[in-house]
Amino acid sequence: MTLTPAGTLPADPLPGHDIADRLDLLRRACAGLAAGRPEMPAAQFASPVARYADPARLAQEQRLIRRFPQVAAAAGEMAEPGDWIARDISGVPVLLVRDETGRVNAFINACRHRGVRLAVDGCGGGRRSFTCPYHAWTYGTDGALKALPKAYGFPDLDRAGRGLVRLAVAERAGLIWVVTDPGLADRPVDPLLSGVADDLEALGFASHVPHAPRDLPLACDWKLVLDGSFEAYHFKIAHRDTIAPMFADNLQVIDEFGLNRRLYLVKAGLDPADPPAAKSFVTREWGNIFYFVFPNTLILVQPDHAQVTRVEPAGPGQCVLREVALIPAAPDTEKAARHWARNVEIYRAALGEDYALAESTWSTLASGANDTLLFGGYEFAAARFHEQLEAELAALRASVLQP
Numbered sequence: 001m002t003l004t005p006a007g008t009l010p011a012d013p014l015p016g017h018d019i020a021d022r023l024d025l026l027r028r029a030c031a032g033l034a035a036g037r038p039e040m041p042a043a044q045f046a047s048p049v050a051r052y053a054d055p056a057r058l059a060q061e062q063r064l065i066r067r068f069p070q071v072a073a074a075a076g077e078m079a080e081p082g083d084w085i086a087r088d089i090s091g092v093p094v095l096l097v098r099d100e101t102g103r104v105n106a107f108i109n110a111c112r113h114r115g116v117r118l119a120v121d122g123c124g125g126g127r128r129s130f131t132c133p134y135h136a137w138t139y140g141t142d143g144a145l146k147a148l149p150k151a152y153g154f155p156d157l158d159r160a161g162r163g164l165v166r167l168a169v170a171e172r173a174g175l176i177w178v179v180t181d182p183g184l185a186d187r188p189v190d191p192l193l194s195g196v197a198d199d200l201e202a203l204g205f206a207s208h209v210p211h212a213p214r215d216l217p218l219a220c221d222w223k224l225v226l227d228g229s230f231e232a233y234h235f236k237i238a239h240r241d242t243i244a245p246m247f248a249d250n251l252q253v254i255d256e257f258g259l260n261r262r263l264y265l266v267k268a269g270l271d272p273a274d275p276p277a278a279k280s281f282v283t284r285e286w287g288n289i290f291y292f293v294f295p296n297t298l299i300l301v302q303p304d305h306a307q308v309t310r311v312e313p314a315g316p317g318q319c320v321l322r323e324v325a326l327i328p329a330a331p332d333t334e335k336a337a338r339h340w341a342r343n344v345e346i347y348r349a350a351l352g353e354d355y356a357l358a359e360s361t362w363s364t365l366a367s368g369a370n371d372t373l374l375f376g377g378y379e380f381a382a383a384r385f386h387e388q389l390e391a392e393l394a395a396l397r398a399s400v401l402q403p
Contacts, residue, residue, distance in 0.1 A: 144159075175308065260292060304328065307324075
């Protein structure tokens with residue numbers, strides 16, 4: 001699959017939601033509405049069905065995912081020193097703990113003696129150390145091996161070298177991001193969040209709190225979920241009874257930031273003949289902002305909150321969606337609780353329509369009806385994702401073959 005070179009597509013605006021960025025989005029949204037079509041290359045693209053159904057390729061994709069930041073938790077889930085979370089992230093047992101300095105540390109949740117998990121999946125607070133339930137090897141919140149019973153049985157033990165295996169971690173935009181490949185523990189995480197973390201922090205999400213987490217298993221390849229997230233072509237059909245009336249038909253403004261991207265989904269009320277005054281234009285009122293962090297994280301920004309989804313492969317034809325909402329404050333009244341419950345309900349109903357279509361697509365792939373799946377010009381963001389994923393997989397394979 002070959003795409004039009006990036007230089008033929010619209011230039012990226014300035015990062016962050018400053019006035020120049022907002023005006024650029026307004027200008028381009030109005031131009032698309034006036035033209036009756038979104039910004040798009042004059043081409044269509046095809047993705048081989050084999051890319052979705054090959055178990056060997058899936059194993060490579062899972063390895064690649066572990067090389068990029070994953071949303072491991074919302075920062076509000078572990079706000080105080082001593083707070084901890086143990087959960088699997090992309091098949092890796094991860095232990096998160098906020099140490100006495102307030103910094104979040106991430107480790108592989110495995111004792112360095114015989115490999116038992118230090119903590120069962122769950123969360124808690126007030127921890128200054130973690131003790132293995134097998135032989136009581138004990139580690140500090142910095143991962144250092146602090147003590148072990150009958151140490152005389154290990155006369156050559158290098159304690160400094162037997163601390164917990166550290167993982168790269170960053171706390172940005174109200175979320176904790178972890179790279180679960182231990183070979184990349186020194187890899188800076190922030191550059192991999194280019195174009196997204198700064199935007200989300202400018203929108204105030206660093207102080208938001210988690211709400212209504214959910215794990216949702218689906219019977220489809222993980223990439224089919226992403227394919228449905230990168231275009232508005234399907235809105236008027238697939239969402240006709242839910243959110244379609246809220247949005248302009250087949251219109252989004254898309255910007256790339258390296259491997260990441262931002263989609264601005266334009267609402268139906270924007271009139272290109274009578275646009276809002278430039279200084280009063282607020283992006284979140286006139287459209288939904290949809291961020292993608294390569295390779296599998298989706299963040300939908302709505303007027304007063306965001307929905308975060310990590311799409312995790314779980315085997316051939318299987319994936320799990322790890323979802324959480326970020327809201328300004330925990331609901332403290334019955335009215336607030338109803339408000340957020342309704343917001344989550346609307347989101348899950350609309351996205352549930354997309355998920356059902358992804359499962360439907362998966363159910364036909366083995367039939368032989370299609371050798372490829374097609375993407376129109378206005379679906380170029382989905383095609384770009386596949387092109388970028390192919391390039392990253394090729395680079396990973398090449399690195400493995402190097403002596």
